[in-house]
Amino acid sequence: MDLATLIGIVGAFGIVTTAIFLGGSFGQFIDVPSVLIVVGGGLAATLIRFQLSDIAAAFVTGFKVALAGKNANPRDLITEISNLGEIVRKSGPLGLENVDVSDPVLAKGVQYIADGYELEFIRESMERERDLQLSRLSEGKRVFKALGDSAPAFGMIGTLVGLVQMLANMDDPAAIGPSMAVALLTTLYGALISNILCLPLVDKLDAKFDVDDLNQTLIIDGVCQIRESKSPALIKEMLIAYLPDKLRAELADAA
Template identity: 85%
Template sequence: MDIATLIGIIGAFVIVITAVFIGGSFAQFIDLPAVLIVFGGASAATLVRFQLSDITTAFKTGSRVALAGKSTTPRDLIAEIAHLGEIVRKTGPLGLENVDVSDPVLAKGVQYIADGYEQAFIRESMERERDLQLSRLSEGRRVFKALGDSAPAFGMIGTLIGLVQMLANMDDPAAIGPSMAVALLTTLYGALLANVVFLPLVDKLDAKFDADELNQTLIIDGVMQIRESKSPALIKEMLVAYLPENHRSEFEDAA
């Protein structure tokens, strides 16, 4: 589990709530019309842009990415793929049947090799799964980006509504306070939702997209090398290109 995400979200709200309590009453910052405008408006606008199934999938993907632990690094994958290549060179493809593999995508590729599938089938199947996974991440990013854009926009809409109500009731001092509360709190709610929840999740999904694209492409190339019974040294030499330039020498020294 990625504790940093929970700490960041909870910490941001705790800081805001603490500042509220220091400066006055928490009840002053709770306003039902403002909540309805921001939460309801942002949700409705997102429903207009996307299908309900896409939104449901995006929330599942977003929660999984936000709370997921650290993924396997390319260096670990290269070392593991080279080890699998050594097993194939010594015992043949059937030697992979009882091997524990850390990454589920790599495990599926290893199973394809052990089952004796042709290279073209293995590459096509794994590339299709990679592309579908990246498509889900991309769609999730679009949904959270829409929510991140809509929340501040409806906060501004709520501000305008509150100002109109306030100006329309200038002769009634009792009505000015609630109208002003709507005007200011909708902006607050929209800014909090966008900058603490939705937009950070967009960045998380972007990072996950880049990491998955790199790792799964590396795995596909590695599985193809294993299927061709290439030597572990050659596999490492070919896959090290996936590492940043400054990490390649370190990896080679460690190897």
């Protein structure tokens, strides 16, 4: 589990909840009509933009990414790929049959090599899987961005609804309070949903997109070079190009 995500969500809601308790009753901040306007309206607007299956897939992808652990380190991947190249150089492709591989994408590529598939098939198959994975992440970003945009918008709609109700009942003091609560709480709910859940998940998915794009492209190039029986030193030298300058120097020193 990604500890930063957990700390961020718990911390954000904890700070808001603590501020509410210090200032008064928590029950004052619970309003069913406001929840219906913001949550129901936001989901309805998102359903208009996307298919139901896309929204369901986006929620699964989003929460998987939010709760996932650390991503693979490109430096470690390069070292592992170089070691696999050494195995192939000494024992041939069949030497990869019982090798433990840390990354599932790399493991699939290694299995392709061990099974004797042609280079063109390996590259096309792995690039297709990478592109589909990136497409899922991109679609997830779009869905959560839509939710993040809709929640504050429906919060503002709820504010207008509450103000209209309040102004229409100025002669009834008992109706002013509930109407004003709807007006203010919908804005609060919209801001919380957007800024604590939806928009941070958009950034999380965006970061995951960049990491997966880099790592999987690196793996594809490495697997193809192993399939071409290139030397481990050459494989490492070619893959180092994926690293920033600082990590390149560290990997070169380690070698």
